[in-house]
Amino acid sequence: MRILDPKKALVVLSGGQDSTTCLFWALREFSLVKSITFDYGQRHRIELESAAAVAKEAGIANRCIQLSGLSELGGSALIGEEEISGEILGDGLPNSFVPGRNLIFLSYAAAYAYQEDMKHIVLGACETDFSGYPDCRADTLGRAIEALSLGMEADFEIHTPLMSLTKAESVLLAKEVGAF
Template identity: 50%
Template structure:
């Protein structure tokens, strides 16, 4: 039986779109919330809006521009290069406090529309070292949100223990493989679909897809 109402923290990328398809299967009513934090590509918000419209779910944008002032990073500043972290350093794409704020505001928004369930695409398996993608952080914040608002929210993380290959498999199991591949925006250079093929996000996405397609071909041959 489907549960009542959920809010998906939604960027229009591979992970959050896969989570949106998961939520549509699990919940009677699904809303999306997207955050404008001064990211380089306004195309990300446009892509998210288009996907939400196509799938027939509500779409709400919250202004989080303060993040741009407080946490300079490669996703919001054109003068900062997109670089993977070396020697234990976090990648230049890490936005301090982003998931803390996003999930908190998603819960506040959820309370206004009567949604007790918050879905996010964070993942500890392919998380690039981001501390706010860890399971322990999500569980801790879930308790804090419930105490702060005297409510009973549940934060769902369908991708938490999946690598990118398994995330593609989930999309396929949900009947959304082609949709996710062709219509989502993961690329740091703002190219929808398979992206630029060179930035860290595209490299991770492509490797996962290649691994998944190879595994399905091997399964068909055996």
């Protein structure tokens, strides 16, 4: 098993409030922090600009990975022409659900973290303000990082500092860590 550097962390950064809070949390917790952003054809292109600006302000390196194939799968208001309405579809998921998005992000993040000798992967997933996204649950992400650790024979750890926080609590954390 490859023992990764316990002082290094990679943050999955969308540029929004949650991932920005997680970035500043990671800066407080780890000696070296980098971020990774994904261009998956999302409709809200400003996310990419915001992520780059947040990383620059934090003084860290940010890598943007192109995942254009995700939008080719369609089926979600986040990557299609459909209005983002919050409508619950027949399968019980919101129309903004992109199947497997966080699992794909986590896989790419782990591959990059492996190359950079980074033990910790930080993700802004939160299940208390239920979004209906099954790939935001602690159980899902825990099993995913376990599979990635096995598949790469590396000792990854995932951190989801917002997982059990309400939106109000995550705003308080953002202020505490200096994210805003």
